[in-house]
Amino acid sequence: MHTLLKGIRLVVFDLDGTLVDSVPDLAAAVDGALRELGYPAAGEARVRDWVGNGSLKLMERALADALGEPPSDALLARAHEAFLDHYGRDPSSRTRLYPGVREALDGLREREMPLALVTNKPYAFIAPILDSMGLVDYFGLCLGGDSLPEKKPHPAPLWQVAAHFDVAPQACLMVGDSRHDIAAGKAAGFRTAAVPYGYNHGEPISHSRPDGVVESLSELV
Ligand SMILES: O=C(O)COP(=O)(O)O
């Protein structure tokens, strides 16, 4: 077992960019929404840098890029509705598990480690995505970006899962791909582990100073 897991009694995973490469489906939905409103598609490469703060922020960044200025609240609301509609119709057909993910989850489950999921994406999309990846049975609790008033980098969702499992923050490990995961983990008093392959606004995750970086989640077990 990896030294990052020493003394750990709960492991909390991020979803997008950590367990699954979801950008192809996210980009298809962003582009579908942009086209519906008469704007050109943004494409996967740019959407990759915009993911991380939930779906409303994702569409705000996409519209700001298309318009060259921040969108009005009314336009953003329409674009967000359109995104939710497109993504809801096809949230996972091009989404893939990263290498080592199933091995890590199986290994942790064999060790009877409780597992939770905290994502900034809307809660409604979690179950369909986990279901199509064959991951529904692993997590004792899943929270979305809209499950609580605060989302990552705020520590509130992490405290919520720690309390649910009755585990002290210092015995919890947050595993994520973005500075929001690491900031939330540090603010919550969790140990933090990062993967370097996900979505971090184009910045190396080492800049966030996680307690450890693993190239593949399989290194954890
Ligand atoms: O939807 C997002 O913005 C990011 O989702 P994540 O927290 O699972 O990386």
Ligand SMILES: [Mg+2]
């Ligand atoms: Mg992520």
